[in-house]
Amino acid sequence: MQDWEILIIKHGTRATRRSDVYMNYAFYGEQDDDFTVDYYLWVLRSGDQVIHVDTGYSALGAAKRGREVLIDPLEALSRIGLNAGDGHPLVVTHAHYDHIGNVGAFTASQVYIGRRELEFWTSDVATRPLFAHFGDQAEVADLLDAQRDGRVRPIDGNATIAPGVELIELGGHTPGQLVVRVRTTLGPVILAADAAHFQEELDRDMLFQSMTDLPQAYRALDWLRASDAAAIITGHDPCELDRFEPLTGALEGLAAIVAPLGSPAR
Template identity: 55%
Template sequence: MSQQPWQVVIIRHGTRTARKSEAFMNYAFYGEADGDYTTDYYLWVLRRGDETILVDTGYSAAGAEKRGRTVLIDPVEALARIGVTPEQAPPIVVTHAHYDHIGNISRFAGSELHIASSEYEFWTGEIAKKPLFSHFGDPHEVDDLSAADREGRLVRFSGEHELRDGIRLVEVGGHTPGQVMVEVDTSEGLVLLASDACHFVEELERDWLFASMADIPESYRALETIREHPADHLVTGHDPASMTDFEAYGEPLDGIATVIGRRP
C-alpha cells in the first residue's frame, strides 16, 4: 500500500437497456431465457491531494446518438462539478479505444494519454476498419489519439506500467488487443478497475463473455486473472452494481457517482 493512498470516483454518465442476448456472446448456448439487461457507462477519476488522473473519458454526445445510448450527464460537465477541467490537462489512462471510453479525448487537448502499444497499433491499422470492430470504434476519435501522438502527448507501454506511486496499469488484452486494467492503492485497500476486461459481475461469476471480444481465449484468461487478483475491491466496466456497491459520492455528484477511499 502506498503511503499516500488515492481516492477513486466512479462517475455514471450513460445507460442502455437491451437484452441479455445482446450483452453476452452466443447467449443461446447457455439455454436460459432472454430478458432485459442494463448496461451503464462510466468514467473514473483518481485523486490524491492536488493530483488528478482520469481513467477514460466516456462517450461523446455524437457517439451516443449514433448508437442509441442515453446520456445522463455530459462527462466533462460531471468532472467540472468536482473541479476537474480540460484546462488543467489531467493525465488520462485509455483502458481501450472504444467509442464509450475515448469519446471526449479531443476536449482534453493538453492532456498526456497513456495507452498500451498494442491497442494503439490495432486501432490505427486496417483490421480495425472491419465491421465487427468498427461498430465499437470511431475513426475521428482514433484520429484524436494520433494527434496526441504527433504532439508528443501519447505515452505507450507494454505489459505493466507504474503511472504514479500507487497506480499501476496492467495490459491483459481479450476484449481488445491492448485492454488495460488499473490497480489503485486507496485508504480502503487495493482497487482493481477492470474496465472492459470484465463488463459485468455476471460475466465473472458465470464465465460468460461479453458480446464483443477481439480474442476469445485471452478474454477467458483475463477473467481468470481477475478472479486470482488480490484486490480488495473490484470495479467492472459497465455493471449497474457500481452505483450500489460503493459509497455514494453525494453533492455535487449526488445520484451519478460513487467513491472508494478518502481523499488525502
C-alpha cells in the same frame, strides 16, 4: 505509502436484452430477459494529484448508437472542479467509442494507452464491421493528434505511472486492454474497465458480445479473479454505484467514491 480515492461517474445508460450483451447467449440455455448497461468514467485523486481514467462517450457517439446521455462527461468533471484542459494525466483503458469519446478535449494531458491498442485501431482491421461498431475513427484521430503532439505514452505490459497506480495490460476484449490497479484505503482496487464488463461476467465466465481474442478474454477473467484486489470495479455493471459510498452534491445519484462504507463522501 500513497493512497488514492476513486470516483466512479455514471454518464450514460442503455436498456437492452441479455442476448444482446453476452456472446452466443443461446449456448447457456437460459431464458432471455431485460438487461441494463451503464456507462462510466473514473477519476483518481490523492491530495492535489488527479488522474483521469477514460473519457466516456461523446454526444455524437451516443446518438450514432442510440445510447442515453445522463450527463455530458465533461460537464460531470466540471461539477467536481475538474477541467479536461487542466493537463492531468489520462489513462485510456481501450479505444472503444464509450471510453475515448472526449479525448480531444484533454489537450494538455499525457495519454497512457496500450501500444498494441493504438496499433490495432490504426490498422486496416479496425474498420471491419465487427470492430467498427465499437470503434470510431474520428475519435481515434484525436489519439493520433495527441501522439503527434508528443503526449502519448504507449504501454507494453505493466507500468507504474504514479506511486500506487499501476497499469496492467490484459488484452482479450481488445488487443491492448488495460486495467488499473490502485492503492486505496480499502486495499488494492482494480478498475477492470472492459476486461470485465459486469460482475456476472466474472462470476459465471460469460463473455461480452465483442472480444478480439477469446482465449485471452477468459485468461483476463482468470487473472482478475486470482488477483489480490479488495474490490474489482467492472466497466458497465449497474451495481457499481451501489457498492460504494454515494457522492453527494453536484453529482448526486450519478457518482460514488471508493472508500469504506460509512466514511464521509464529498
